[in-house]
Amino acid sequence: MITGTSANILIVGVGGQGVLLASEVISEVAMNGGLDVKKSEIHGMSQRGGVVSSHVKIGPKVYSPTIGEGQVDILMAFEQAEGLRAASWMRKDGVAIVSRTSLIPAIVTGSKVHHYPEDAIGDLAKKITHVIAVPADQIAAELGNPRLVNTILIGVLSNHLSFPEDIWIETLKSKVRRQFVEINIEAFHRGQAVSTERVKA
Amino acid sequence: MAEPGIRELLSGNEAVARGAYEAGVKLAASYPGTPSTEILETLAERFPSIYSQWSPNEKVAFEVAIGASIGGARALVTMKHVGLNVAADPYMTFAYTGVGGGLVVVSCDDPEMHSSQNEQDNRFYARMAQVPFLAPSDSQEAKDMLITAYEMSEIFDTPVMLHMTTRISHSKAVVELGERVSGPDKRFIKDQKKYVMIPAHARLRHVVVEDRLEKLRHFTEETPYNRVENNGSDIGIITGGVSYQYCKEVAPDFDYFKIGMGYPLPFGKIEQFIKAHKRVMVVEELEPFYEDMIRAYGMKVEGKKFTGTLGELSPYRVALAFKEAGLIDKVEAPEISSEEFFPRPPVLCPGCPHRGAFMALKKLGVAVAGDIGCYTLGVTEPLNAMDTCICMGASIGNAIGMEKVQGSKTGTVAVIGDSTFIHSGITGLLDAVYNKSNVTVMILDNRATAMTGGQQHPGTGKTLMGEDAARVDLFKLCQALGVESVRELDAYDYDAAVAMIKEEMARPGPSVIITTRPCVLMPVRIMDEPYVVDMELCNGCSACFRISCPAIAASHETNKHGHPKAVIDDTMCTGCTLCAQICPTEAIILKSHFVKTEVTR
Numbered sequence: 001m002i003t004g005t006s007a008n009i010l011i012v013g014v015g016g017q018g019v020l021l022a023s024e025v026i027s028e029v030a031m032n033g034g035l036d037v038k039k040s041e042i043h044g045m046s047q048r049g050g051v052v053s054s055h056v057k058i059g060p061k062v063y064s065p066t067i068g069e070g071q072v073d074i075l076m077a078f079e080q081a082e083g084l085r086a087a088s089w090m091r092k093d094g095v096a097i098v099s100r101t102s103l104i105p106a107i108v109t110g111s112k113v114h115h116y117p118e119d120a121i122g123d124l125a126k127k128i129t130h131v132i133a134v135p136a137d138q139i140a141a142e143l144g145n146p147r148l149v150n151t152i153l154i155g156v157l158s159n160h161l162s163f164p165e166d167i168w169i170e171t172l173k174s175k176v177r178r179q180f181v182e183i184n185i186e187a188f189h190r191g192q193a194v195s196t197e198r199v200k201a
Numbered sequence: 202m203a204e205p206g207i208r209e210l211l212s213g214n215e216a217v218a219r220g221a222y223e224a225g226v227k228l229a230a231s232y233p234g235t236p237s238t239e240i241l242e243t244l245a246e247r248f249p250s251i252y253s254q255w256s257p258n259e260k261v262a263f264e265v266a267i268g269a270s271i272g273g274a275r276a277l278v279t280m281k282h283v284g285l286n287v288a289a290d291p292y293m294t295f296a297y298t299g300v301g302g303g304l305v306v307v308s309c310d311d312p313e314m315h316s317s318q319n320e321q322d323n324r325f326y327a328r329m330a331q332v333p334f335l336a337p338s339d340s341q342e343a344k345d346m347l348i349t350a351y352e353m354s355e356i357f358d359t360p361v362m363l364h365m366t367t368r369i370s371h372s373k374a375v376v377e378l379g380e381r382v383s384g385p386d387k388r389f390i391k392d393q394k395k396y397v398m399i400p401a402h403a404r405l406r407h408v409v410v411e412d413r414l415e416k417l418r419h420f421t422e423e424t425p426y427n428r429v430e431n432n433g434s435d436i437g438i439i440t441g442g443v444s445y446q447y448c449k450e451v452a453p454d455f456d457y458f459k460i461g462m463g464y465p466l467p468f469g470k471i472e473q474f475i476k477a478h479k480r481v482m483v484v485e486e487l488e489p490f491y492e493d494m495i496r497a498y499g500m501k502v503e504g505k506k507f508t509g510t511l512g513e514l515s516p517y518r519v520a521l522a523f524k525e526a527g528l529i530d531k532v533e534a535p536e537i538s539s540e541e542f543f544p545r546p547p548v549l550c551p552g553c554p555h556r557g558a559f560m561a562l563k564k565l566g567v568a569v570a571g572d573i574g575c576y577t578l579g580v581t582e583p584l585n586a587m588d589t590c591i592c593m594g595a596s597i598g599n600a601i602g603m604e605k606v607q608g609s610k611t612g613t614v615a616v617i618g619d620s621t622f623i624h625s626g627i628t629g630l631l632d633a634v635y636n637k638s639n640v641t642v643m644i645l646d647n648r649a650t651a652m653t654g655g656q657q658h659p660g661t662g663k664t665l666m667g668e669d670a671a672r673v674d675l676f677k678l679c680q681a682l683g684v685e686s687v688r689e690l691d692a693y694d695y696d697a698a699v700a701m702i703k704e705e706m707a708r709p710g711p712s713v714i715i716t717t718r719p720c721v722l723m724p725v726r727i728m729d730e731p732y733v734v735d736m737e738l739c740n741g742c743s744a745c746f747r748i749s750c751p752a753i754a755a756s757h758e759t760n761k762h763g764h765p766k767a768v769i770d771d772t773m774c775t776g777c778t779l780c781a782q783i784c785p786t787e788a789i790i791l792k793s794h795f796v797k798t799e800v801t802r
């Protein structure tokens with residue numbers, strides 16, 4: 001739990017995974033929770049399968065829209081290798097919430113130069129003290145919709161920020177289409193229920 | 202959008218759109234370009250009472266906005282930094298005529314080149330045209346300054362630039378909304394000495410421009426956007442734009458001179474600030490624009506020596522600069538070092554019709570003069586089939602020049618997208634006809650400005666505001682320009698593509714090949730029946746890996762040399778068939794066929 005009123009949150013993934021929507025929800029929760037917030041992202045080529053990252057900064061007064069290297073309190077990764085790639089942005093004692101998803105890009109396929117890490121989450125746990133691995137794809141499949149990965153991860157994240165649950169729920173409601181509200185709330189709760197146990201290094 | 206007084210989380214671009222609404226803007230024109238695109242998209246979506254349009258290019262957009270201004274209305278024109286190169290001609294002379302209704306040009310620069318071909322610093326354009334600019338440091342200022350810019354434009358009879366950067370355009374922050382004002386109630390007033398820039402009139406206007414600059418020099422000393430923040434420090438920082446935020450985060454206790462109006466600079470106020478401090482450092486991204494001007498005025502400041510001129514700044518980079526300058530004692534270095542990692546560059550989508558064109562060009566091994574759009578990804582490994590990319594529309598002229606000096610034996614092909622061709626390729630093609638070039642021009646017509654998110658253009662049949670529009674017939678257009686051989690190509694047909702490019706290259710005189718498959722993402726997502734790999738037939742030759750399709754991956758099965766066999770993600774495959782066409786063992790087959798053969802086996 002981030003106990004103070006400030007948090008630097010970095011959300012990473014691959015184009016099309018829903019990184020930007022997640023950062024939108026988190027930012028609005030912070031604003032609705034009465035804090036200042038800024039978020040920044042680069043999304044020029046995001047639809048073409050490149051890396052997408054979004055910085056969300058929360059606090060009583062936020063200046064820079066981007067987080068300094070090494071200053072991330074909470075990392076939320078939609079893809080495990082992207083989680084590992086972002087490690088250097090984190091404080092050692094930060095929390096990394098990582099989906100077990102792995103997406104291997106074409107450039108690595110059949111390449112002798114580039115390698116996709118064997119155990120990205122394990123590698124990350126050697127660097128960061130608190131890594132939480134989330135079987136987000138599996139939970140989403142159980143709920144019958146792969147797009148829910150997003151909300152599941154937000155549910156996990158909510159355990160580490162001190163905003164009351166109803167702000168999360170109300171904000172989610174305002175961001176998803178009516179017919180998906182129920183299932184998103186369920187996905188959020190499934191995320192909240194994910195064990196916060198650390199991955200052992 | 203919501204009501205006055207409400208606080209909303211808006212990106213800089215959305216805030217500019219809101220500002221245009223509050224300022225009573227009547228017309229907005231633009232050509233898409235990251236990071237500026239969402240300004241007009243937001244206007245069209247949320248403020249349809251304002252007339253907004255995509256123009257074929259930035260020059261036309263600027264001219265349309267000038268027309269609206271001369272017609273008496275407040276007008277907005279937005280573009281990415283390099284867009285102003287295209288629009289520089291009307292911009293420079295409009296600086297002479299001045300406005301009717303207020304006109305603001307929003308220039309969105311891209312330090313770090315997140316989505317651009319250069320990182321030019323457009324603050325110089327303000328100085329070059331002697332046009333004032335305001336530089337917001339967050340979304341709230343983007344909205345407020347836009348409104349002020351309209352007032353300034355009308356008071357001083359000048360276009361005004363709002364200078365944004367990617368971090369301002371694409372960062373969201375809390376913004377308090379305001380009321381809409383109606384804008385001035387003006388109409389067109391015939392005034393030839395003001396608007397007809399023949400030399401005799403322009404000489405008089407140049408005098409007006411100089412007078413105006415003098416008035417602006419007083420104004421910039423008064424405006425609250427140029428302000429001092431005193432914290433009792435003997436270190437003073439002069440900064441503006443997003444750099445201000447980085448500095449405040451790193452060193453909230455220094456004294457600040459926050460520049461909100463960056464041209465002309467308030468030298469009087471700055472001089473006082475410099476005199477009142479022991480050390481003064483200028484922090485700005487890219488060029489030493491402020492620093493050099495302050496130096497030229499005769500004052501001593503430091504800056505670029507520590508911050509550098511490359512890429513974006515960040516809180517961390519600013520901290521390192523402060524440390525190096527001796528302004529702070531230590532910088533908290535990241536605790537975790539970064540490592541070498543596989544790259545994840547953007548790639549052509551599964552099913553992208555551009556892929557077929559580049560597979561054929563790669564096979565033929567010709568020199569390819571390229572252009573800017575999604576298809577620029579044809580340069581990336583393993584396609585590796587593009588040899589130049591300078592600016593929008595450059596491919597055809599580049600190909601003509603290459604061919605003129607090298608002779609046509611080597612063969613030069615120009616590759617250009619439909620939106621880019623309309624933007625600035627037509628005149629290049631006319632040059633090819635006029636000067637008897639032997640180039641082969643491929644227009645990759647996917648009926649979208651795909652790179653920037655699928656905006657409409659004169660070839661799509663729709664306008665920005667969603668109305669039906671005439672659709673330019675590229676085939677007839679090329680014929681009308683005098684190209685004798687214009688042919689259409691289905692870029693999903695690999696053999697046909699190779700054959701057609703070969704034939705057209707052999708033909709004397711310029712020729713045009715127009716590919717006809719639409720973008721797979723826009724306006725509707727195309728998903729035909731997917732293909733799968735039959736592992737028994739796949740021999741692991743990796744031919745399909747070399748077409749760079751994100752849907753094709755290495756499987757865990759290997760051939761006798763230990764090379765991986767292929768596997769297709771059938772949720773990504775759009776059924777374009779290109780991989781199946783080049784598979785030497787016919788191992789890539791329609792999913793439904795595969796299931797059938799599995800059953801019969």
Ligand SMILES: Cc1ncc(C[n+]2csc(CCOP(=O)(O)OP(=O)(O)O)c2C)c(N)n1
Nearest residue numbers: 234573574575618619620621649650651652
């Ligand atoms: C002068 C200028 N304006 C705008 C841009 C931004 N931009 C880059 S490519 C492009 C258009 C691409 O559309 P098209 O040529 O149809 O190719 P596609 O992406 O659809 O393949 C735009 C608007 C730019 N780089 N330069």
